[in-house]
Amino acid sequence: MDKNTEAALSGALRKQKYHLVGSHSAVKRCKWLYESIVNDRPCYKQKFYGIKSHRCIQMSPSLYYCTQQCLFCWRAQSGDLQVKWDEMKIPKIDTPEQIVEGCLKAQERILTGYKGNPKTNWRKYQEALMPKQVAISLTGEPSLYEPLGELIKIFHQKGLTTFLVSNGTLPSKLAKLTTEPTQLYISLCAPNEQTYKKVCRPEFPNAWIKLNETLGLLQSFHCPTALRMTLAKDHNMNNIADYARLVEKANPTYIEAKAYMHIGFSHLRLGFDNMPMHHEVRCFAEALADKTGYKIINEATESRVVLLSRLDRAIQINTD
Numbered sequence: 491m492d493k494n495t496e497a498a499l500s501g502a503l504r505k506q507k508y509h510l511v512g513s514h515s516a517v518k519r520c521k522w523l524y525e526s527i528v529n530d531r532p533c534y535k536q537k538f539y540g541i542k543s544h545r546c547i548q549m550s551p552s553l554y555y556c557t558q559q560c561l562f563c564w565r566a567q568s569g570d571l572q573v574k575w576d577e578m579k580i581p582k583i584d585t586p587e588q589i590v591e592g593c594l595k596a597q598e599r600i601l602t603g604y605k606g607n608p609k610t611n612w613r614k615y616q617e618a619l620m621p622k623q624v625a626i627s628l629t630g631e632p633s634l635y636e637p638l639g640e641l642i643k644i645f646h647q648k649g650l651t652t653f654l655v656s657n658g659t660l661p662s663k664l665a666k667l668t669t670e671p672t673q674l675y676i677s678l679c680a681p682n683e684q685t686y687k688k689v690c691r692p693e694f695p696n697a698w699i700k701l702n703e704t705l706g707l708l709q710s711f712h713c714p715t716a717l718r719m720t721l722a723k724d725h726n727m728n729n730i731a732d733y734a735r736l737v738e739k740a741n742p743t744y745i746e747a748k749a750y751m752h753i754g755f756s757h758l759r760l761g762f763d764n765m766p767m768h769h770e771v772r773c774f775a776e777a778l779a780d781k782t783g784y785k786i787i788n789e790a791t792e793s794r795v796v797l798l799s800r801l802d803r804a805i806q807i808n809t810d
């Protein structure tokens with residue numbers, strides 16, 4: 491990536507309140523961190539799994555880099571800002587130690603903004619200064635970062651749990667992870683290859699085959715696994731039977747069916763009307779439950795997300 495491209499991208503992301511860390515990582519304040527500290531409203535993952543929104547760091551080690559260009563993605567993709575770059579390769583690799591330290595400092599900077607807010611819950615604020623959870627999910631494909639297992643290990647050594655979200659196109663990288671995350675998400679946003687190519691727009695030819703390899707590999711993980719389905723109306727909410735076959739192959743602990751949100755750079759690719767309402771997501775989830783034997787075990791209307799599992803209740807993490 492040349493200097494002009496990097497300047498254009500980093501400028502645009504700073505305006506969107508990204509805190510850049512080193513040369514390819516970032517932390518961004520999640521809306522729910524604010525909502526939890528100021529309005530006592532946690533995110534749906536706290537409701538589902540017990541993680542604490544106010545103690546969560548939302549970060550990515552692969553800010554500008556991904557193997558897909560999903561229509562519903564909020565990241566800046568090559569071409570969006572009249573600049574182009576090779577999205578498949580992180581050119582300069584920062585060490586996991588540098589990234590972890592940089593993320594912890596960035597989170598501290600984010601939290602200083604709460605000191606002047608009279609509505610801040612001080613107990614939560616003090617707890618937030620000692621984060622317990624990292625969502626490695628902000629943007630980009632994290633498995634492009636070669637020492638990802640080491641990064642996860644260092645977060646764990648510092649007492650944080652990790653949720654890793656991958657698009658599953660690099661199964662060999664996931665299979666070689668030296669440390670598993672606390673929970674592994676694989677995005678499954680198309681029922682078949684035809685829709686996958688239209689909606690997820692992979693950057694290499696056999697990505698669908700690779701994603702299917704990852705689905706086959708999912709049961710070899712010891713941690714809880716989740717298939718994340720980001721649903722956009724008129725794009726990927728049909729062919730439930732095909733989705734069900736893929737679920738059967740992966741046999742995940744959970745399925746999260748979630749509405750596309752019209753935010754970030756996704757407004758360049760999709761319209762407001764592509765956001766399904768909660769009842770439409772629920773309808774999709776009910777049909778999937780019917781075909782797979784999974785049960786709806788939780789839901790969050792505001793985030794338009796429905797949780798399915800074979801378990802009666804989700805495994806709770808960070809409940810203290």
Ligand code: SF4
Pocket residue numbers: 520521522523533534535536541542543544546547548625
């Ligand atoms: S788990 Fe996700 S939604 Fe919840 S606070 Fe962390 S980054 Fe935000």
Ligand code: SF4
Pocket residue numbers: 556557558559560562563564565629630631657677
């Ligand atoms: S896989 Fe994730 S980061 Fe990559 S384009 Fe799709 S939504 Fe964006």
